[in-house]
Amino acid sequence: MNNLNDFSRTALLRLDDRELNELASRMRQFLVDSVAATGGHLGAALGTVELTIALHRVFDSPRDVMVFDTGHQCYAHKILTDRAAGFSTLRQSGGLSGYPSRAESVHDWVENSHASVSLAWADGIAKAIARDSSSGRRVVAVIGDGALTGGVAWEGLNNLATAGHPVIVVINDNSRSYDPTVGGLSVHLDRLRRGDTTAGNLFESLGFAYLGPVDGHDIGAISAVLREATATGRAVVVHCVTAKGHGYPPAESDEDDRMHACGVIDPATGFPSRPNKRMWTDVFGAELDAVARTRPDVVALTAAMRLPTGLGALSQARPDAVIDSGIAEQHVLASAAGLATGGAHPVVALYSTFLHRAFDQLLLDVALHRLPVTVVLDRAGITGPDGPSHHGMWDLALLAAVPGMRIACPRDPQRLRELLREALDVKGPTALRYPKAVVGEDMTALAQMSGLDVLYRSRNLPLNVLLVSIGALAPECLLAAESLTGEGIGVTVVDPRWIWPINPALVAMAARHQFIVTVEDGIAEGGVGTRMAQAITTTRTHVLGLPTDFLAHAGREELLSQTGLTGAAIAETCRRLVAEQTTPAGTALSGSLR
Ligand SMILES: Cc1ncc(C[n+]2csc(CCOP(=O)(O)OP(=O)(O)O)c2C)c(N)n1
Ligand SMILES: CC(=O)[C@@H](O)[C@H](O)COP(=O)(O)O
């Protein structure tokens, strides 16, 4: 075992305790060095090194199935399954995924990276395996205490408890999500950690065998408990106590989130290697804090992501105005409906991708009751290194299908501030969305017409193209307009600000142009451009957006370029439309990878 690239899992069985501990510290150093260079989920990865070594000693993967909930803690598993060499490319285009990936390894099963579903997966896999009763294959789900707060995890517990399959549920309890884990479950886990069973044991009461708590950094102890769990032949909960960021002082002492996910850092200090730039999240967080000072009815809700969604400042200023419900997006939306019914104006701060899970509550709890709830979707559009599960590209299509929903897409910091304040004055459901990106400078409108901002108009040229710019893609639309103007093609760039429902002034403006091109960083099929095209029947409309596909991990700029959402590609579409002037009115979609 000279380096981790040469390391084989079978070697684990031959190592004694001292060698196993040495392996763990080498893996930890490797993780710090490599993740420091690429960014990634460092804190969670460091906390599961010993647990993962023990899992691979006791279970025979891939014959035995290991499902990692969320998957952000799977780096040690990747090292132990021959992928150490790939870590220099972690989360980069064409490189190693930051999550389990079936394309990478037969040892990976679930790559969805939305939390709390591992127990359902384990339930299904165990049922499938049971069809061959002689196989003896074992199924293990590794789930964090944070992921265990999600409703679907409770559905999993409910089913596994009586399903009759010997699924092993390993609770990786580090008592945190990003923040310390909230709610009664965290209190219960804390009691169990302290050996206090005066209030009983939830898991045993449900029907599981319960083993633990076991020190999750003691390979021998965990291995023994996992073997014992297997021997029970029942559904078992193994309560494993770990420390997020274990063994790396900058992570261990990071009060924010134990370096849950970091960018490129100096491994010696843990500090970012590049200066932090102002992100869209920062603008939102500051404005919400400011507005909440004069609006006691405003209350912010988070599903275990207080700091990443920008609620830090408000939670400092008015702790009572920020409610963390754990990884519980469905609960958060329905609870927001309750708060709004009671007179509050809830602001639900989510990542765009996590709204999917709560669509039903948005539709039937918030919108059906026409309640004033503002959903603020960060990480909308292309997110980048987190890959297909995390791109926020379905939100516009979903939101626009909700009756009574009003959707705002700010193009710059000033519009984000204005639109947030406007949303808080609407007596019904509203949504704002913006990407994971550095926020640019303010872009002042040339003119304002019935709620539309005209950002650009070619001088002394015909009304060839109306570019409808949606949100953060405004700079690309302006680049396209400038280059087309230089070629003698007349362009108007309009930012509708409130992009849904369609402003009738936009329909009127469209009628005066030869072509309309809408530009959005959501799926083109069924997105807002397509809906605009349905309203604008007089002029040929071309919809630019993302393909209905799962886009791999890569840089945001890289993916926007691949999907044709750059100034040059937008200009090329407009050029082609004008060259084909005879084409009759209708709609065309561009949502393909180039
Ligand atoms: C449905 C959903 N909501 C939010 C997230 C964002 N998220 C990723 S990891 C995480 C915390 C997970 O905590 P835990 O399961 O305890 O794992 P740990 O990071 O502590 O190892 C959160 C909130 C997610 N992946 N999925
Ligand atoms: C696993 C998960 O869902 C989060 O940790 C996510 O990866 C964070 O993304 P950001 O780095 O964009 O905050």
Ligand SMILES: [Mg+2]
């Ligand atoms: Mg945790």
